[in-house]
Amino acid sequence: MTPGSLSCAGVAKTLGGRRVLDGVSIEVHSGEVHALLGPSGAGKTTLLRILNMLEAPDEGTVTFNTDAIALSGPNARLTPVQSEARLKMALVPQKPIAFRTTVFENAAFGLRVRGVPKEEVPDRVRPALEKLGIAALADRPAHRLSGGETQRLAFARATVLPLEFLLLDEFTANLDPPNVKALEQAAGESAHERGLGVLFVTHDLFQARRIADRVSLLVDGRIVESAPKAEFFEAPQHARAKAFVAGELSV
Amino acid sequence: MSRYASQISKAPPLVALAASLAVFAAGCFGPPPGPAPERLVLQTTTSVRDSGLLDAILSDFESKENADVSVVAVGSGQALENSKRGDGDVTLVHSPSAEVAFMNNGSGTARWQIMYNYFVIVGPASDPAGVRNASNASDAFTRIYTSASIFVSRGDNSGTHTKELSIWAAIGLNASTFPTAWYKSIGRGMADDLRTTFEFEGYTLSDEGTYWSIPSIGPNALGGGLFILQGGLADPTPDLKNTYSVIQLNVSRTPSINARLGERFALWITSPETAARIANYTVEGHQLFFPDPRRQ
Amino acid sequence: MAETSLASVAALSLLVSGTATLLAALVGVPAGAWLGSRGFRGRRVLQTLLHSLYGLPPVLLGLLLYLSLSRTGPLGSLRWLYTVQGMVLAQFLLILPFVLGLTWNAVASVDPGVRDTARTLGAHGRTFLATLVREARLGVLGAVMVGFGRAVSEVGAVIIVGGNIQGETEVLTTSIVKYTGRGDFAIAVGLGLILLAISLTIFAALTLLQGGDSK
Numbered sequence: 001m002t003p004g005s006l007s008c009a010g011v012a013k014t015l016g017g018r019r020v021l022d023g024v025s026i027e028v029h030s031g032e033v034h035a036l037l038g039p040s041g042a043g044k045t046t047l048l049r050i051l052n053m054l055e056a057p058d059e060g061t062v063t064f065n066t067d068a069i070a071l072s073g074p075n076a077r078l079t080p081v082q083s084e085a086r087l088k089m090a091l092v093p094q095k096p097i098a099f100r101t102t103v104f105e106n107a108a109f110g111l112r113v114r115g116v117p118k119e120e121v122p123d124r125v126r127p128a129l130e131k132l133g134i135a136a137l138a139d140r141p142a143h144r145l146s147g148g149e150t151q152r153l154a155f156a157r158a159t160v161l162p163l164e165f166l167l168l169d170e171f172t173a174n175l176d177p178p179n180v181k182a183l184e185q186a187a188g189e190s191a192h193e194r195g196l197g198v199l200f201v202t203h204d205l206f207q208a209r210r211i212a213d214r215v216s217l218l219v220d221g222r223i224v225e226s227a228p229k230a231e232f233f234e235a236p237q238h239a240r241a242k243a244f245v246a247g248e249l250s251v
Numbered sequence: 252m253s254r255y256a257s258q259i260s261k262a263p264p265l266v267a268l269a270a271s272l273a274v275f276a277a278g279c280f281g282p283p284p285g286p287a288p289e290r291l292v293l294q295t296t297t298s299v300r301d302s303g304l305l306d307a308i309l310s311d312f313e314s315k316e317n318a319d320v321s322v323v324a325v326g327s328g329q330a331l332e333n334s335k336r337g338d339g340d341v342t343l344v345h346s347p348s349a350e351v352a353f354m355n356n357g358s359g360t361a362r363w364q365i366m367y368n369y370f371v372i373v374g375p376a377s378d379p380a381g382v383r384n385a386s387n388a389s390d391a392f393t394r395i396y397t398s399a400s401i402f403v404s405r406g407d408n409s410g411t412h413t414k415e416l417s418i419w420a421a422i423g424l425n426a427s428t429f430p431t432a433w434y435k436s437i438g439r440g441m442a443d444d445l446r447t448t449f450e451f452e453g454y455t456l457s458d459e460g461t462y463w464s465i466p467s468i469g470p471n472a473l474g475g476g477l478f479i480l481q482g483g484l485a486d487p488t489p490d491l492k493n494t495y496s497v498i499q500l501n502v503s504r505t506p507s508i509n510a511r512l513g514e515r516f517a518l519w520i521t522s523p524e525t526a527a528r529i530a531n532y533t534v535e536g537h538q539l540f541f542p543d544p545r546r547q
Numbered sequence: 548m549a550e551t552s553l554a555s556v557a558a559l560s561l562l563v564s565g566t567a568t569l570l571a572a573l574v575g576v577p578a579g580a581w582l583g584s585r586g587f588r589g590r591r592v593l594q595t596l597l598h599s600l601y602g603l604p605p606v607l608l609g610l611l612l613y614l615s616l617s618r619t620g621p622l623g624s625l626r627w628l629y630t631v632q633g634m635v636l637a638q639f640l641l642i643l644p645f646v647l648g649l650t651w652n653a654v655a656s657v658d659p660g661v662r663d664t665a666r667t668l669g670a671h672g673r674t675f676l677a678t679l680v681r682e683a684r685l686g687v688l689g690a691v692m693v694g695f696g697r698a699v700s701e702v703g704a705v706i707i708v709g710g711n712i713q714g715e716t717e718v719l720t721t722s723i724v725k726y727t728g729r730g731d732f733a734i735a736v737g738l739g740l741i742l743l744a745i746s747l748t749i750f751a752a753l754t755l756l757q758g759g760d761s762k
Binding site: 325326328329330331332333406407408409431435436437438439440443447450451452473474 | 712715722725731
Binding site: 049053054074075078083090091093095096097100101109110113114 | 681
């Protein structure tokens with residue numbers, strides 16, 4: 001896969017009267033695991049949604065490789081360029097929801113939407129389910145899964161697709177340590193073995209330390225620091241970043 | 252009155268004033284004091300009601316007898332059935348064979364002919380079957396049959412329907428074998444029958460009263476209406492005669508009915524005075540009924 | 548013309564109401580789903596208008612259609628008065644507001660998270676709407692059931708537009724009117740019970756279908 005990037009520049013968004021994003025620029029590169037840290041309510045989820053064309057920014061641009069893809073409005077029809085980009089990235093939300101069908105069909109959803117032939121679907125879905133330890137649940141109604149199982153299903157549902165970018169919002173929130181490890185490993189593989197650009201939101205400093213290649217900090221609607229992991233944790237530049245790394249800024 | 256008066260006097264003064272004025276006004280303009288009117292339920296047919304005759308003459312009975320007549324208008328068959336079950340105090344229908352059966356059954360105590368008129372055969376101005384030139388109803392129906400012209404039938408065991416079937420029978424035909432391509436049996440009332448006939452531009456048997464009371468399907472109708480091609484008071488043919496009778500119901504069968512008032516109704520409707528009123532009743536300038544009161 | 552058999556009268560009821568329901572579903576479900584999948588200005592106004600049509604008296608609809616389809620009316624050249632297709636049209640118009648409005652509600656009630664998930668995984672246009680309909684299928688099936696119920700039980704529209712012509716446009720409800728007018732009450736009640744039995748069977752089957760997916 002030719003290396004590319006998913007980025008935004010000068011993105012601003014006001015929600016409920018509050019300017020949640022105030023000129024944000026960030027870049028996600030292929031093959032890189034990029035952590036987005038910041039206090040809660042900082043606008044991280046909103047940023048992911050704007051990058052993923054689920055929300056329109058009030059200001060600013062979003063660029064997929066070389067194409068501008070920012071949504072122009074809530075009900076806007078996707079342009080051909082946006083439609084292409086849509087199929088190459090996916091967002092796994094903080095509280096994923098399963099469709100009212102089986103676990104298998106949930107995982108197969110994106111493949112079916114992309115017109116993958118029926119015979120090929122099981123060959124792609126089953127390995128993805130097995131990798132996340134939920135293959136045994138394949139024929140269960142998906143909405144009967146536990147929180148943790150649903151999270152794993154949501155991850156499988158996204159990673160089974162031929163994506164260039166994967167956006168994750170607190171993707172290990174409900175999981176016990178073995179499963180956290182498994183998902184972190186899978187996220188790492190997506191980037192380093194399959195070449196995806198992975199942007200993940202977390203409040204867990206330690207998780208960022210464990211698996212990120214690059215770390216950015218979003219505070220008060222702006223990216224105050226963005227650096228490779230080692231630099232970010234050992235030599236933060238911005239005052240807020242220093243405070244954050246020292247544990248003084250609450251997540 | 253005293254209970255209301257004490258309640259009114261306790262109410263706030265303005266309310267009391269308003270209430271008193273209302274009661275006073277009601278007293279000035281409302282019905283005169285006296286015994287409440289006696290209710291009479293008359294089971295009759297839709298064509299009798301639709302002719303408007305009852306609207307014109309009933310108030311005379313109501314004021315003479317201090318009565319309040321509730322008119323239930325249905326098919327003759329249903330009117331007689333309802334009466335059998337005691338849902339009416341007296342019945343007025345025009346279905347002689349069904350009436351005779353009703354009397355033989357013991358459901359009625361007295362039967363009086365009130366009046367008669369003539370059914371009409373109506374059809375489009377173009378008259379494809381040549382009904383206008385028929386000599387009588389049997390001849391007209393034969394022409395309709397042989398030309399397979401559209402004919403709409405009441406299909407509801409009403410007086411009109413019974414009459415229609417008797418004409419088919421008189422020329423040796425069984426209407427239940429006619430194909431739906433031209434014979435449209437609708438199971439509805441006279442007004443609906445005429446409207447359906449109008450839409451099909453076909454023929455039908457109707458009573459004169461209902462026909463004249465619906466200008467939108469008559470000779471002046473937009474889009475070309477239906478014309479009287481046989482029968483009617485203006486040009487009667489004996490085989491289209493339609494007699495109307497009132498039947499007093501058997502109180503021993505249905506004890507809850509008001510047999511006394513039913514008898515008063517029968518006497519009134521067959522009186523010479525009422526006969527004159529019936530004769531003077533017209534719709535669009537046409538007399539609809541010929542009074543001929545007699546005990547049956 | 549011998550009395551039409553009960554079987555053919557019942558069959559015509561099912562044909563007319565079933566066809567009307569099918570057509571209303573083909574139009575109303577996609578349209579309702581589309582409306583339920585988005586917010587737009589004037590939504591409240593349209594919803595209020597739609598809800599007011601729930602109370603449209605069938606007999607009024609029948610009258611308006613009669614005036615249109617009469618040979619002296621604007622659509623008289625169609626010659627659809629007193630025909631099966633006229634009756635289907637009448638019932639289709641009668642139940643479309645229900646099927647559309649209830650589908651709209653059902654789809655609008657689908658969790659926004661589900662919509663975002665469908666979108667992020669690549670669904671758009673028709674596949675997106677189909678996903679929403681599938682998620683809301685309990686409500687959508689309910690909408691279709693309500694539509695069928697209203698159609699098969701009404702008499703006002705179908706008697707004026709169909710004319711209750713024996714052997715041609717007589718259905719169960721109009722037949723009940725006919726036999727009542729004749730005083731044949733036993734037959735009329737019998738027809739009513741048959742109509743109820745048919746409805747019960749169909750709704751039981753549909754409810755089983757609905758229940759198969761329930762929580």
